Amino acid sequence: MRNNKQEELTMADIARMAGVSESTVSRALAGSDLVAEKTRKRITELASAADYTVNEGARNLRLKKTKTIEVVIPIESHHRQHISEPFFLDLIGALADAIADRNHDMLLSKIPPWSTDKRSNALVSGRADGIIIIGQGRRRAELREFTRAHRRVVVWGAHIDDEDHAVVGSDNREGGRLAASHLLSLGRKRIAFLGDVSLPEIKLRHRGYMDALKEAGIAVDEELTFNAPFDSEEAYATAKALVESNIKFDAIFAASDVIAMSAIAAFRNAGVNAPQDVSVVGYDDIFSAAWYSPALTTISQSIHEGGAALVKSLFALIEGETVSSVVLQPKLIVRQSCGAHPTRT
Amino acid sequence: MRNNKQEELTMADIARMAGVSESTVSRALAGSDLVAEKTRKRITELASAADYTVNEGARNLRLKKTKTIEVVIPIESHHRQHISEPFFLDLIGALADAIADRNHDMLLSKIPPWSTDKRSNALVSGRADGIIIIGQGRRRAELREFTRAHRRVVVWGAHIDDEDHAVVGSDNREGGRLAASHLLSLGRKRIAFLGDVSLPEIKLRHRGYMDALKEAGIAVDEELTFNAPFDSEEAYATAKALVESNIKFDAIFAASDVIAMSAIAAFRNAGVNAPQDVSVVGYDDIFSAAWYSPALTTISQSIHEGGAALVKSLFALIEGETVSSVVLQPKLIVRQSCGAHPTRT
DNA sequence: CTGTTAGCGCGTTCAC
DNA sequence: GTGAACGCGCTAACAG
Numbered sequence: 001m002r003n004n005k006q007e008e009l010t011m012a013d014i015a016r017m018a019g020v021s022e023s024t025v026s027r028a029l030a031g032s033d034l035v036a037e038k039t040r041k042r043i044t045e046l047a048s049a050a051d052y053t054v055n056e057g058a059r060n061l062r063l064k065k066t067k068t069i070e071v072v073i074p075i076e077s078h079h080r081q082h083i084s085e086p087f088f089l090d091l092i093g094a095l096a097d098a099i100a101d102r103n104h105d106m107l108l109s110k111i112p113p114w115s116t117d118k119r120s121n122a123l124v125s126g127r128a129d130g131i132i133i134i135g136q137g138r139r140r141a142e143l144r145e146f147t148r149a150h151r152r153v154v155v156w157g158a159h160i161d162d163e164d165h166a167v168v169g170s171d172n173r174e175g176g177r178l179a180a181s182h183l184l185s186l187g188r189k190r191i192a193f194l195g196d197v198s199l200p201e202i203k204l205r206h207r208g209y210m211d212a213l214k215e216a217g218i219a220v221d222e223e224l225t226f227n228a229p230f231d232s233e234e235a236y237a238t239a240k241a242l243v244e245s246n247i248k249f250d251a252i253f254a255a256s257d258v259i260a261m262s263a264i265a266a267f268r269n270a271g272v273n274a275p276q277d278v279s280v281v282g283y284d285d286i287f288s289a290a291w292y293s294p295a296l297t298t299i300s301q302s303i304h305e306g307g308a309a310l311v312k313s314l315f316a317l318i319e320g321e322t323v324s325s326v327v328l329q330p331k332l333i334v335r336q337s338c339g340a341h342p343t344r345t
Numbered sequence: 346m347r348n349n350k351q352e353e354l355t356m357a358d359i360a361r362m363a364g365v366s367e368s369t370v371s372r373a374l375a376g377s378d379l380v381a382e383k384t385r386k387r388i389t390e391l392a393s394a395a396d397y398t399v400n401e402g403a404r405n406l407r408l409k410k411t412k413t414i415e416v417v418i419p420i421e422s423h424h425r426q427h428i429s430e431p432f433f434l435d436l437i438g439a440l441a442d443a444i445a446d447r448n449h450d451m452l453l454s455k456i457p458p459w460s461t462d463k464r465s466n467a468l469v470s471g472r473a474d475g476i477i478i479i480g481q482g483r484r485r486a487e488l489r490e491f492t493r494a495h496r497r498v499v500v501w502g503a504h505i506d507d508e509d510h511a512v513v514g515s516d517n518r519e520g521g522r523l524a525a526s527h528l529l530s531l532g533r534k535r536i537a538f539l540g541d542v543s544l545p546e547i548k549l550r551h552r553g554y555m556d557a558l559k560e561a562g563i564a565v566d567e568e569l570t571f572n573a574p575f576d577s578e579e580a581y582a583t584a585k586a587l588v589e590s591n592i593k594f595d596a597i598f599a600a601s602d603v604i605a606m607s608a609i610a611a612f613r614n615a616g617v618n619a620p621q622d623v624s625v626v627g628y629d630d631i632f633s634a635a636w637y638s639p640a641l642t643t644i645s646q647s648i649h650e651g652g653a654a655l656v657k658s659l660f661a662l663i664e665g666e667t668v669s670s671v672v673l674q675p676k677l678i679v680r681q682s683c684g685a686h687p688t689r690t
Numbered sequence: 691c692t693g694t695t696a697g698c699g700c701g702t703t704c705a706c
Numbered sequence: 707g708t709g710a711a712c713g714c715g716c717t718a719a720c721a722g
Binding site (some may be wrong): 365367368369372379381384401405406407408409471481515 | 691692693694696697698700
Binding site (some may be wrong): 355356367368371372375382399402403404405406407408450 | 714715716717720
């Protein structure tokens with residue numbers, strides 16, 4: 001057990017205690033075979049008895065590495081964002097696992113690296129070997145400029161043709177198609193879309209929705225697309241207005257589970273029930289989706305694989321390799337809210 | 346804009362370009378007034394034109410600091426934990442803000458510092474100036490041993506008398522009391538408790554629940570306490586068993602919102618509706634609580650203040666001061682599930 | 691006001 | 707097999 005009062009031990013201390021030079025200690029602790037088995041064992045035991053650990057900062061300075069990955073994630077404290085929170089936490093967890101597996105640390109930041117904030121660029125200030133950016137959001141221009149200037153950056157989000165940076169994300173267009181065609185397969189014909197099409201991910205989901213309608217030979221009614229930067233409250237209000245209007249609809253494809261839940265609540269308060277009167281499909285498969293009432297039919301993104309892919313791509317970039325973008329396949333999770341199953345299983 | 350091919354600039358480069366010594370550059374960039382206003386301006390402009398930033402690693406080595414705080418948080422990827430995920434994400438966000446405000450980086454780890462994993466102890470390996478540990482969970486013994494050996498550690502969780510480390514957390518006992526007495530004020534008399542009492546936080550909530558019953562002069566019926574490490578699925582099953590049993594109850598106090606939601610779903614499927622037939626109060630005020638149907642009455646912990654308090658205490662510890670524990674007051678959030686309001690507002 | 695010198699803790703030549 | 711010397715990039719003490 002360490003003594004609190006004591007100064008932090010240094011390699012020189014261990015060398016002195018062992019009666020050898022610093023170099024030998026360094027080699028022994030690094031497991032080098034340039035040192036005699038016997039002395040190595042003696043030194044490692046001495047070090048662990050003294051509770052000594054190599055100072056990573058000094059080591060990294062010498063090695064010109066940081067063994068640290070920065071993850072930039074848009075957690076907004078003030079207002080609730082559209083992209084659901086549980087999704088982010090799962091992704092952080094997946095990233096933490098994948099980064100720890102490679103013996104690196106994970107620096108978490110809410111400040112984008114292109115911010116003018118002094119300490120913002122972890123790459124240039126030598127605090128990280130690479131950066132993972134979650135969500136392209138609306139800051140496309142800044143992001144592009146940043147990734148043009150820096151390699152060793154990967155992005156989670158939608159794939160857009162003109163990007164020159166590595167992107168990992170799920171196939172949002174296919175996800176939208178899956179959702180809409182499932183509703184169509186249940187006999188629904190007038191499917192309303194609720195989502196903010198100015199976000200690239202959502203735009204692709206909407207495009208997939210239109211693909212499915214086209215495949216089914218159904219004309220797209222623009223009246224059924226509700227395009228707004230929804231938070232729960234606004235989603236509730238929009239759904240309320242929709243159900244009170246004279247627009248006919250028999251299904252909802254919501255661009256997020258949060259929107260879906262809010263819409264269902266608004267409908268119920270107006271006497272319209274899911275899934276009997278209206279089928280609803282959400283997006284994300286957030287934690288509470290399975291335990292909502294009715295349990296939400298939704299599109300699931302493979303978060304764990306996504307996290308692993310992000311980290312794998314970033315390390316390839318760090319090694320100097322060229323990487324191409326990764327597209328993950330979304331999955332349809334059928335529960336109650338679409339009406340395919342009459343009751344909770 | 347930086348050139349990718351180019352090696353990272355060093356302070357010596359800037360010194361050469363400016364025709365001064367490294368020391369002068371260092372002083373100029375640090376805003377020292379030991380340097381002439383004119384040369385300082387010239388150097389800062391030169392540096393920013395060259396897109397140079399001080400290497401933090403080298404700086405920190407020299408200064409014997411890391412300007413980094415490690416946050417250890419038990420995100421489990423495999424199974425869904427009881428403590429609700431949105432709560433964690435909010436806390437991470439609050440911590441990120443508070444740490445960034447003090448110009449420090451935040452290292453996020455899932456591995457507890459007392460783990461035998463080589464890189465685990467960020468304090469000893471010089472990767473962090475302090476550690477924030479979220480949740481005492483069931484690892485009380487390890488935690489105690491660790492905090493006994495290391496100052497510069499603060500813990501989020503329940504306050505327990507015999508701890509010798511700094512703890513920040515909300516008053517779980519008061520939270521439990523608030524929940525139960527609210528139910529009692531609505532005329533409910535047989536309140537069931539669902540939660541895992543082996544977790545210190547939950548145990549205190551249960552104690553508060555009993556306090557409220559005692560205050561109201563109602564005998565505690567042990568038959569109404571359901572003690573299990575609930576996940577959603579198990580909570581659903583327990584609620585189902587309860588409603589199908591011949592145990593009489595008219596209210597539920599759930600130790601988490603997730604448990605509350607699962608119970609409400611189970612009741613509904615058995616033809617028992619909240620809040621008409623049974624009043625339900627949850628705990629945490631997670632994101633979806635407001636958008637559940639019925640909207641959940643719950644106990645809210647002041648997460649943002651909690652994050653700020655954790656960081657404040659930790660920095661005090663780092664400065665060598667002595668800190669005492671912080672207790673935050675929980676708040677009752679009244680919505681629909683308890684029956685106090687007939688409809689969504 | 692500025693430059694020179696020294697060293698933070700470590701890994702890695704190059705000798706022996 | 708081991709040690710001495712050097713330098714990673716930076717800041718602080720000391721001169722001038």
